[in-house]
Amino acid sequence: MITTLEVSLLLLQAVHVPVTGDLVGLADAGHTTVELHSLARPGDVLVAPVAGGGHFEMGGADPGQYFLVVQSFNGVEIKRTLVDVRPGMGDVEVRFPQPTPHGTVTPTVSLQRLKHPIPRPARKLYEKAEKERLRKHSEAALANYRAAVESCPEFVEAWNNYGSLLLILGRYSEAQVVFQRAAAVEPSAMVLTNLGAAWLGLKRYSESQLAAEAALRADSHCSRAHYLLASHFLRQRRMKEAAAHLSAAAPDVPEAGVLLNRLLAAEGTR
Numbered sequence: 001m002i003t004t005l006e007v008s009l010l011l012l013q014a015v016h017v018p019v020t021g022d023l024v025g026l027a028d029a030g031h032t033t034v035e036l037h038s039l040a041r042p043g044d045v046l047v048a049p050v051a052g053g054g055h056f057e058m059g060g061a062d063p064g065q066y067f068l069v070v071q072s073f074n075g076v077e078i079k080r081t082l083v084d085v086r087p088g089m090g091d092v093e094v095r096f097p098q099p100t101p102h103g104t105v106t107p108t109v110s111l112q113r114l115k116h117p118i119p120r121p122a123r124k125l126y127e128k129a130e131k132e133r134l135r136k137h138s139e140a141a142l143a144n145y146r147a148a149v150e151s152c153p154e155f156v157e158a159w160n161n162y163g164s165l166l167l168i169l170g171r172y173s174e175a176q177v178v179f180q181r182a183a184a185v186e187p188s189a190m191v192l193t194n195l196g197a198a199w200l201g202l203k204r205y206s207e208s209q210l211a212a213e214a215a216l217r218a219d220s221h222c223s224r225a226h227y228l229l230a231s232h233f234l235r236q237r238r239m240k241e242a243a244a245h246l247s248a249a250a251p252d253v254p255e256a257g258v259l260l261n262r263l264l265a266a267e268g269t270r
Contacts, residue, residue, distance in 0.1 A: 036085075163179045172202045188218060
């Protein structure tokens with residue numbers, strides 16, 4: 001019986017998902033390109049041209065999280081958004097804000113951002129960290145993330161991506177500290193799930209399970225939290241509860257569906 005997130009991820013290495021979508025509300029969309037940057041494999045980039053109506057199509061991508069970057073014809077980044085690539089995901093819709101009658105743009109920001117606006121110097125450090133991460137310059141990326149959060153301790157997005165890179169590098173103790181700082185600012189389901197993943201890497205199972213449960217209290221639909229909690233129930237051989245959480249995670253986390261099918265098959269042979 002597979003009981004770890006790491007082994008289950010290997011099961012999907014051969015799955016490729018076509019990525020299609022539309023740029024909505026962008027003038028001259030036909031003069032842009034779309035890039036898909038893998039978070040798990042910095043440096044892996046898919047590129048596609050955009051049709052005049054804003055539609056784009058890409059070849060197969062491995063399941064996982066990506067930055068979808070819209071660029072002008074001369075390479076200027078117009079917009080960046082996080083997408084979760086998975087089988088059956090449907091079209092990606094990237095919307096561009098339209099001017100109000102007074103010629104201004106109505107922004108959408110979180111309550112946390114309204115309380116603590118991110119200063120421009122911290123934002124620029126964060127953007128530099130993201131670019132270094134995509135180039136596989138991990139230490140440079142970490143240094144810039146660190147500088148961004150030192151400049152603005154309320155910058156939750158920077159804290160979270162800082163910790164995520166540490167997780168990828170297997171530096172779980174450092175990641176735990178970073179996610180705890182992020183949770184102190186904004187205990188979102190995403191941050192709490194990542195904190196739980198860091199504790200799982202440290203084999204601090206009880207803390208990891210508590211973090212997953214807290215994440216689900218913050219957002220009962222957080223698929224990654226369901227998946228994390230399922231891994232604990234599998235380890236404890238609480239198969240019925242594991243199956244319930246894998247089922248909840250499966251629509252957004254392909255590897256959860258694989259594990260669920262394996263679990264049901266194994267239970268059916270007993």
